[in-house]
Structures are given as structure tokens and as C-alpha cells.
Amino acid sequence: MTLRDSARMAQHTLALGLLADRRVSITVGVLVLLQAGMAAGTAYAQRHLVDAAGTHLLGGLLAAVALGMTAHALQLIGWRFTHNLRNDLRDRIQLALEQEITEAAAKIPTITHLERADFLNRITMLRRGTLALSKTGWAAAHAASVLAGIGLSLWLLIGVHPALALLAVAAVPILPLANRAMRMQRQALDATAESLRRESRLHDLCLNPDPAKEVWISGNGAELDRHARALWEEAADLEARARLRGLGGEIGAWAFYFSMLAGALLVVGLLLARGQATPGDAVLIISLAGQLRLQQQSAVESIALVADGGRVAEHHHWLLTYATEHGVHPTGTTVPARMTAGIELRDVCFTYPGTDTMVLDHVNLTLPAGSTLGLVGINGAGKSTLIKLLIGVYRPTSGAILVDGVDLREFDASEWAAVCTGTLQDFLKLQTPVAESVGAGDLSRIDDTARIGLALRRADAGVFVESLPDGLRTQLGRTFGGAELSHGQWQRIALARGLMREAPLLRVLDEPTAALDPQAEHDLFELYAEQTRNFAERGAVTVLVSHRFSTVHMTDHIVVLSHGQVVEQGSHAELLGAGGDYADLYLTQALAYR
Numbered sequence: 001m002t003l004r005d006s007a008r009m010a011q012h013t014l015a016l017g018l019l020a021d022r023r024v025s026i027t028v029g030v031l032v033l034l035q036a037g038m039a040a041g042t043a044y045a046q047r048h049l050v051d052a053a054g055t056h057l058l059g060g061l062l063a064a065v066a067l068g069m070t071a072h073a074l075q076l077i078g079w080r081f082t083h084n085l086r087n088d089l090r091d092r093i094q095l096a097l098e099q100e101i102t103e104a105a106a107k108i109p110t111i112t113h114l115e116r117a118d119f120l121n122r123i124t125m126l127r128r129g130t131l132a133l134s135k136t137g138w139a140a141a142h143a144a145s146v147l148a149g150i151g152l153s154l155w156l157l158i159g160v161h162p163a164l165a166l167l168a169v170a171a172v173p174i175l176p177l178a179n180r181a182m183r184m185q186r187q188a189l190d191a192t193a194e195s196l197r198r199e200s201r202l203h204d205l206c207l208n209p210d211p212a213k214e215v216w217i218s219g220n221g222a223e224l225d226r227h228a229r230a231l232w233e234e235a236a237d238l239e240a241r242a243r244l245r246g247l248g249g250e251i252g253a254w255a256f257y258f259s260m261l262a263g264a265l266l267v268v269g270l271l272l273a274r275g276q277a278t279p280g281d282a283v284l285i286i287s288l289a290g291q292l293r294l295q296q297q298s299a300v301e302s303i304a305l306v307a308d309g310g311r312v313a314e315h316h317h318w319l320l321t322y323a324t325e326h327g328v329h330p331t332g333t334t335v336p337a338r339m340t341a342g343i344e345l346r347d348v349c350f351t352y353p354g355t356d357t358m359v360l361d362h363v364n365l366t367l368p369a370g371s372t373l374g375l376v377g378i379n380g381a382g383k384s385t386l387i388k389l390l391i392g393v394y395r396p397t398s399g400a401i402l403v404d405g406v407d408l409r410e411f412d413a414s415e416w417a418a419v420c421t422g423t424l425q426d427f428l429k430l431q432t433p434v435a436e437s438v439g440a441g442d443l444s445r446i447d448d449t450a451r452i453g454l455a456l457r458r459a460d461a462g463v464f465v466e467s468l469p470d471g472l473r474t475q476l477g478r479t480f481g482g483a484e485l486s487h488g489q490w491q492r493i494a495l496a497r498g499l500m501r502e503a504p505l506l507r508v509l510d511e512p513t514a515a516l517d518p519q520a521e522h523d524l525f526e527l528y529a530e531q532t533r534n535f536a537e538r539g540a541v542t543v544l545v546s547h548r549f550s551t552v553h554m555t556d557h558i559v560v561l562s563h564g565q566v567v568e569q570g571s572h573a574e575l576l577g578a579g580g581d582y583a584d585l586y587l588t589q590a591l592a593y594r
């Protein structure tokens, strides 16, 4: 953390506040500035009130009362007012920061970063620190105002006796110690990020219905909870110890301050006894000494908040820099409106981030425009990985994927995603009304109920959706009190979503019908085949992964993957004739269905 991090974040959050609400920001700014003089104003008025009372000057008395009342009222009302307005602004700034974080993370193409523990830990630290970040700007403004107020108070004190300036020096050790306490707390918070992420994941297993079923049947709930609690307690203990250690130093510094305050009061007593000060001066000093303590505490807290914001700002800066460096850089290459040659995988190798195993091993394949490709292979052969590379959520570790001869990396990832469609193995159960859950497959048509109805009918989901209490408007999922569906019905919703885009260039179907019966899968694939013929004019390619050979044999070209390598390829007839693995597996399944 540097002073520059803090200053940059203070500026950034003040700008976010102005964007969120210019009028409230300016009002708060004016009130914060005005408050700088209120403590000194109140003490000054009290001094004149006492002295004027002693000299029986009615005019002076009334002026002092008016000044004292105004300063005191402004101090109190202004504080309450700015406090509430600042809280409101802080919430809005926090929301804007959360949005910034999400947008920065979403700007990074592929999902590789989301599988990296260091990236996820940074995000956790950042998200836990957005409150601290959101306070930085106003804390800096408040600190400046309070420091100006302290200056005014000192000026009045020195006017009575220069030795009273020592009251300000007395508070000096508090600042670094309070800052140290905050730094220790923030370091503890950062150090516990991974444990708390684990704790949250473990508790999610017990609290989310899907994993909770298995947790229930295996009877592991108590053990998971014990493990999660141990992680939480370990983190809480670390944080509590950091807080206590920080507090120890702060208490010592405040004790020093109070002994100096006692000294100042002694000086006042002596001055009064010698007739070198008026009773008004004594009131001024007692009032300012009390106010000064509050001002100094307030300054220390505000500066520590700015410093704390600066520490989180380091993560914020890291994320924005990472997103800029790894984000999309326009290359000027646009995704073609139609494919003429098709997609080619040229010597593609792939290793998942953070692992050493090559999951795709020098894969060379051609997917001609307008064709359908069937991918088969045993569990873990690399089929889903290949699909993920094709849609661009991962990039090959080496080699290239070419679309009409252009490297996929050349395209803007979101533009390529916009021409891909399909259904993935681990499909999303989107808990929204049915129409949105399906319409999300093509955001431009999310309100097009006719199109959504067609997609549902094509996915053979029309009838069951009609039987839902509110048809297309039925809320899905129990989380929001909606209708719960069977796994197969959820899959049909996902299939309908994948049928929303009418003119894709690439359709991927990764075991899209695993929860459906073989006949339903067969019918659906006939629809896909027909659509692919209709898409042929655009040269669209369909890739199907399935363990059911009765479906796969309908594709134009079949590829058998084993341990990340292409071991066989050809048409169904060619592969049967070759009498290899494909023929063995096909005949085994055919016999089982007989």
C-alpha cells in the first residue's frame, strides 16, 4: 500500500459518488467543509459569553450566544445530516465498486482465471474490502476538514499560551499506532481469505438442495459442518488476535495523550491563579481540550480508514490492471457472417491451468462448413474439454483453432460467443420465470414469447410448461418459491435455451440429452440435423458429444478420442468397417438394446 494507492482510491470513490448523486455529494462536501470551524467556533463563543457576562455587556453577550448556538447547532445537525447522507452515498459507491469488479472479471476472456486460486483469493479479499474502499473518499475529505478544525483550535490555544500547542503533539503517536492496528487487521483479513472461501463452499454443500441430497445420504453433514466450523474458527481467531494486538499499542498512545491533557489543564489553573488568563480563556481551553480530543480521535480514525482503503486499493488496482492486460484487445478481425471452409484444429494441445496433465494431445481435426461431427470416447477422454476450447472458454496451450483460416484468438471472445449456441453437459438451472430462463439463450429476443414458445416445443418442453401454474411466467426453482422441475425437465429448458439462436456458426451439444430417454434424444437430434442442413447456407458446424451411438451414427463424421488423442475418425460406415474401438462399442450397445 502506498500513499498514492490511497490518494487514487479517495479520488476514484469521490468521483463514483459524484456519478451516483451529484447534488448529495456537493451538499455533503459543503457540510464537511463547514464543520471544520464549528468546534473552534463553539469554544470561541463560550469564552466570549463568560467574559461578556463578567463585564455585563449585553451586546457582547447576545453576539456570543448567537455564535455559540449557531456553531453548536451546525456542529450537531451538520454531523447527523452528513452522517446519514454519507452512509447513503457510501452504499451507492460500494455498489458501483462491486459492479466494477464484476465487469473487470467478466472482461477477461476464457474462464481460466476463475480456476486459479490466487485470482479467486484476490477477488475474495477485494469483495470483503469494498466497504473499506467505499469509505476512502469521504474519509479523506473528513480528515482534511478535521485537520483544518484542529489547526483553528490550536490557533486559539496558542493565543492563550504557546505551551498549550503541546496538546496537539500529544496525539501524534496515536496515528501510526491506529494505522498499524488497521494494517494488522487487514493483513489478517487477507490471510483468512482462502480459509473463508473454503468454509463458505463447505457450508454451501449443506445448504444448497442439489449437493445437500448427497450429503444427507452419505451422512456427512455433521462432519462437513465441523470441518467448515474449524476453518471459520481458525480465521476468526486470527482476526481477533490481530485486533487485540493492534488495540494494545493504541491504548498506550491514548494513555500518553490523557496525561498531556492533564498537564494542559494544570497550565490553565496556574494561568488563572496568576491572573494571566480570564475565566473566558479557562472555559475556552477546557472546551477546546475536550473538542480537540474528539477531533484528534476523528482525524486518526479517518486517516486510518483512508490508509485501510489504500490497502484494498492495491487489490482493486491489481484486478483492473490484470483485466486490461488480459482483456480483449480489438484486433480489427471480425467474426465472419458465414463460414466457407469451416473450423480446423491444428496440432492443439491443452493442459488445465495449475495442472501438468496434457488433456488434449496434438489434436488435428477438420470440421467442414455445414457438417455435423460426433465425438465419442470413454470418460475423461477429453471430449468436453475440446468443446470448451471450440466455444472459447479456454485457449489451446499450444497449436491453434482456425475459423475459415483465422485463429480464434484473433476474434473478440464475446463476438465469437455470440455465434455459438448449444447445450453443455453441466447445464445451468436458471431460476427465473420460464420465459427468461429460455429467452436468456438469445438476449435480443428475451421478450419474444412466440420464439420462446417455438424453442420450448422444439425441445419437447411445450406441454409440461403449459401445465405449470403460470405457463411461461412461472417462476422456476425452489430458491425463490417457484416450481421445482425434474432433472430431465430442467434439461429440456436448457435445450430450449440452446435453440433460441437462429443463425449460429457453431452449435455444441455436450451430452445434451443425458437425462432424456433414447427416443427423445433421437427425435431431438433429427431436429438438430435438419436445422444444420438449414444453417448450411451459413456454413454452421454442429458438434455432438454422446455416449449413445444410436445418435452419434447420424453425424457426418465421427471422431474417437482416447486420452486426449484422436485414435479413429471417419463416417459411421467407415468406422464400422474398420472394426476398431468404435465398431466394438457400437455393436456392444446395439446388442444391449436388442
Ligand SMILES: Nc1ncnc2c1ncn2[C@@H]1O[C@H](COP(=O)(O)OP(=O)(O)OP(=O)(O)O)[C@@H](O)[C@H]1O
Pocket: 115, 352, 353, 355, 359, 377, 378, 379, 380, 381, 382, 383, 384, 385, 386, 425
Ligand atoms: N477444470 C478442470 N481442471 C483440471 N482438470 C480437468 C478439468 N476439467 C476436466 N479435467 C480433466 O480433463 C480430463 C478430460 O476431461 P473431460 O471432461 O474433457 O472428459 P470427457 O471426455 O468429456 O469425459 P466424460 O465422458 O466423463 O464427460 C479429465 O482427466 C479431467 O480430470
